[in-house]
Amino acid sequence: MEIFSALFETLEKLWNSSGFMNGNWMQFTMIGVACVLLFLAIVKKFEPLLLLPIAFGMILSNIPGANAINMDLYDPEVIKNLGYSEGTIFAYRELLSTGGLLDYIYLGVKLGIYPPLIFLGIGAMTDFGPLLANPKSLLLGAAAQVGIFAAFFGALVFGGFTPGEAASIGIIGGADGPTAIFLTKTLAPHLLGPIAVAAYSYMALVPVIQPPIMRLLTTKKERSVVMEQLRPVSKTERIVFPIVVTIIVALMIPDATPLIGMLMLGNLFKESGVVDRLTKTASNELINIVTILLGVSVGATAIGTSFLRIETLLIIVLGITAFIIGTASGVIFGKIMYLFTGGKVNPLIGSAGVSAVPMAARVSQSEGQRANPKNFLLMHAMGPNVAGVIGSAVAAGILLSLFR
Amino acid sequence: MNLISMAGEWTKQFDTLSERLFLGTAMALVGFLIVFILLIAIIIAISIMSGTLSILGKPKTAKPVYLNKTEQTPVQETNIGSTEDEKSLIAVITAAIAAFTSSSDGSQPRHPGFIVKKIKRL
Numbered sequence: 001m002e003i004f005s006a007l008f009e010t011l012e013k014l015w016n017s018s019g020f021m022n023g024n025w026m027q028f029t030m031i032g033v034a035c036v037l038l039f040l041a042i043v044k045k046f047e048p049l050l051l052l053p054i055a056f057g058m059i060l061s062n063i064p065g066a067n068a069i070n071m072d073l074y075d076p077e078v079i080k081n082l083g084y085s086e087g088t089i090f091a092y093r094e095l096l097s098t099g100g101l102l103d104y105i106y107l108g109v110k111l112g113i114y115p116p117l118i119f120l121g122i123g124a125m126t127d128f129g130p131l132l133a134n135p136k137s138l139l140l141g142a143a144a145q146v147g148i149f150a151a152f153f154g155a156l157v158f159g160g161f162t163p164g165e166a167a168s169i170g171i172i173g174g175a176d177g178p179t180a181i182f183l184t185k186t187l188a189p190h191l192l193g194p195i196a197v198a199a200y201s202y203m204a205l206v207p208v209i210q211p212p213i214m215r216l217l218t219t220k221k222e223r224s225v226v227m228e229q230l231r232p233v234s235k236t237e238r239i240v241f242p243i244v245v246t247i248i249v250a251l252m253i254p255d256a257t258p259l260i261g262m263l264m265l266g267n268l269f270k271e272s273g274v275v276d277r278l279t280k281t282a283s284n285e286l287i288n289i290v291t292i293l294l295g296v297s298v299g300a301t302a303i304g305t306s307f308l309r310i311e312t313l314l315i316i317v318l319g320i321t322a323f324i325i326g327t328a329s330g331v332i333f334g335k336i337m338y339l340f341t342g343g344k345v346n347p348l349i350g351s352a353g354v355s356a357v358p359m360a361a362r363v364s365q366s367e368g369q370r371a372n373p374k375n376f377l378l379m380h381a382m383g384p385n386v387a388g389v390i391g392s393a394v395a396a397g398i399l400l401s402l403f404r
Numbered sequence: 405m406n407l408i409s410m411a412g413e414w415t416k417q418f419d420t421l422s423e424r425l426f427l428g429t430a431m432a433l434v435g436f437l438i439v440f441i442l443l444i445a446i447i448i449a450i451s452i453m454s455g456t457l458s459i460l461g462k463p464k465t466a467k468p469v470y471l472n473k474t475e476q477t478p479v480q481e482t483n484i485g486s487t488e489d490e491k492s493l494i495a496v497i498t499a500a501i502a503a504f505t506s507s508s509d510g511s512q513p514r515h516p517g518f519i520v521k522k523i524k525r526l
Contacts, residue, residue, distance in 0.1 A: 135450040142443040149432035156428040157421070163431070236457050244449050252442055387443070394442055398435045 023064030026304025033307075034058035034299075037197070046204035050177060050295050054196060057299025060102065069102040069300040074110055074189060106297040109185050109192070114294040115178035116262040121287025122178075122389070123242070123266025124279050126357065130383040132237050133230035136337065137349075137380075141387025143333035144353025145395050147173030147326025151318045152399070159314050164188050167399040169315055172199045173322025174392030175206070175354040181298060182259060183396045187403055193302030194312040198319040206359045207366075209320070210327050210351050214367050217331045218347050222338055223371035225346040227380045238271040249394060255404070256397025263393065327351045330384065352381040355388035494520050 015021060037055035040046040060068040072078045073091045082091050089110060095103055108114045131137050152170030155161045161169060164187035171180045172195060180199040184192050202209070215223075242264035250257040269279040334350025348368050352360040364381035498520050 132450060132454070135447045135454075138443040138447050138450075139440075142440045145439050146436060149436045152435070153428040153432045156431075157424045163427070166428075234457060234461065236461075237454055240453055240457070241450065244453060245446055248445055248449055249442060252445070253438075390446070391439055391443060395435065395439050398438050402431060402435065 017065065019064035019066070024304070026308050027062040027064050029308060030062040030302065030304045031059055034062070034302075040201075040204075047200045049291055050200045051204065053292055053295025054200065054299035054302075057102070057296040058193075058302045060296070061300035061303055068100060069106060069297075069303075070099065071301060071303065071306075073099065073103060074106070102297060102300045105293050106300065108290075108293055109181060109297050109301075110189070112182060112185065112258060114290050114297075115182035116258040117290045118178040118287055118294065119259050119393070120262040120266040121282050121284075121290070122357070123263040123268075124270045124283040125287075126263075126267055126270075126386055126389070127382070128241055128267060128386055129233045129238065130230060130379050131386050132233045132241055134380070134383050137383030138387040138390070139337070140330055140333055140350045140353040140384035141355075141389075141391040142353070143350065144326045144330035144355075144384070144388050145174060145391045146329035147322040147324070147354070148392070148395050148399075150325045151322030154321060155314070155318050159318060161311075161314075162188075164403045165191060167403050168195055169318050170322060171195075171392070171396055171399065172202065172315075172319035173326045173354075174388070174395060175199070175203050175323060175326070175356040175360070176389060176392040177203060178294075179259060179355075179392050179396045181294065183399060186400060189301075190306055191311070191315065192298060193307050194315045195319075196298045197302065198316055202319060202323050203356045203359070206354070206356045207363050209323060210354075210360065210363050211367055213324060213327045214331055214348055214351050214363075217328060218335065220371050222335065222347050223368060224375065225338065225343060226372065226375050227344065227346055227349075227377065230379060235271070235273075239268065242268040242271070245390065249390075249397075253394060253397040253401060255400040256394050259393040259396065260390065263389065323354065326354045330354065346375070346377055346380065349377055349381040349384050352385040353388045353391070355385065355392045357385050357389060358382065360388070361385040490523070493523070497523075 034055045037051055037058070041048040041051035041055060060066065073095050074089070079088050079091050080086075082094065084091060090107070095107075148170045150170075151173045152166045155166035155169040156163060159166065159169070168180070168184040168188040168191055171183045174180065177196065177199045181192065181196055184195045188195070246257075246261050246264040249260045266279075266282050269275050269282055330350035330353035331347055332350070333353075334345060334347030337345040337350075338347050346364075346368060348364045349361075352364045354360050361378055361381035361384075365376070365378040368375040368377035501520075
């Protein structure tokens with residue numbers, strides 16, 4: 001009898017220490033949300049490269065009692081109370097003594113290492129030829145960044161967010177995940193989870209969100225415009241371009257240097273043709289490794305207490321507003337260019353100024369072919385598309401300079 | 405402390421709706437204008453770079469185009485049928501010319517009516 005009683009007590013103790021008995025509704029809700037995101041990533045193929053690790057990181061950090069990640073180690077108030085000096089980014093003594101795997105992996109986000117490394121890989125995979133052949137595409141890339149500042153305005157004035165939070169919400173409109181994470185980890189780290197999820201979800205929804213806006217703002221005649229073939233771009237131009245852009249942008253907005261610098265470094269690797277091994281590593285192994293670490297650690301920050309709030313709903317609404325306004329402003333600027341060039345520019349390529357490469361350019365291509373089956377806009381749209389990457393990184397640098 | 409960080413310090417003072425409206429409008433406009441100006445600077449830099457490289461890349465004198473037979477650049481004459489490759493080449497050229505000169509109803513004569521005698525590599 002005593003054995004049975006001891007066994008029963010052990011089982012009871014085990015059950016009482018399990019996640020089922022120690023969890024709250026928020027944690028179980030977040031696990032449910034993570035499962036929905038996994039469904040979207042795996043079945044619907046919504047940006048699976050990031051959404052899958054983000055969703056799984058969300059599961060890990062919301063398991064009751066697992067303590068997979070300790071966000072208090074990065075909370076400025078907690079750090080201050082522990083006696084650290086002003087400006088300390090994380091409680092390093094406590095991290096070393098009690099930190100787990102996700103705490104260490106998250107350091108790459110907190111210290112701003114992962115997003116620039118991802119940009120290195122993106123640069124090594126990007127062809128700036130269409131942009132160099134038609135530099136005016138940069139204006140379309142700039143126009144599409146209106147969404148960032150419109151959402152910033154809305155978040156600040158009507159959303160009740162602080163300027164740093166509003167800037168982090170606004171950058172969702174740039175449709176650039178690494179940029180959004182790079183900015184948010186500094187200006188509003190407590191919003192990193194919802195902002196990262198929103199940014200990557202909207203990037204995946206580009207083919208759904210953009211076409212109705214494009215059709216609403218253009219006529220069939222405008223959509224049918226066939227653009228002239230782009231001029232060939234020499235190798236020298238392709239090599240000099242990343243160097244020139246880095247110097248110009250870094251001199252004007254030093255805070256944009258990590259993102260723009262690494263983007264252009266990756267591109268220089270590719271275009272120089274003398275460091276094939278580095279190019280292959282940057283565009284394959286490196287970006288894949290960093291993507292895994294970034295995704296899991298960002299997902300792990302989406303803890304119930306910080307995610308399941310009214311602010312998250314506002315972030316989702318403002319994020320999609322930013323995206324819609326960015327698309328619309330790009331198309332409207334494309335129409336302006338159509339008028340000024342006497343009908344040589346197809347306004348559809350303006351929507352590609354949001355930096356969801358290459359999805360936004362493909363949407364311009366498919367909408368152009370719908371209106372005119374002989375129309376091939378893909379390479380023309382790649383110009384504004386890659387310009388949008390530069391534009392959103394510059395916008396992030398400006399917001400960082402203003403509100404840090 | 406530079407202008408941008410002064411603006412950042414300044415923004416922390418605003419609390420009322422009208423102040424936020426003013427701040428939001430000012431910061432949004434300033435931020436967007438800076439993005440535009442910077443990208444225009446990059447456009448100008450690309451245009452200057454492309455123009456400079458195209459000027460530097462142009463040949464100093466254009467090669468004259470010779471129409472007169474005696475001033476033609478020396479041509480390499482090849483003996484017909486001396487190698488297997490050249491026999492294949494002859495067959496392909498003959499077939500291409502025959503196809504080009506075939507009748508309008510698409511029918512081709514049994515013999516193309518010509519023989520390829522010489523190939524000149526210019």
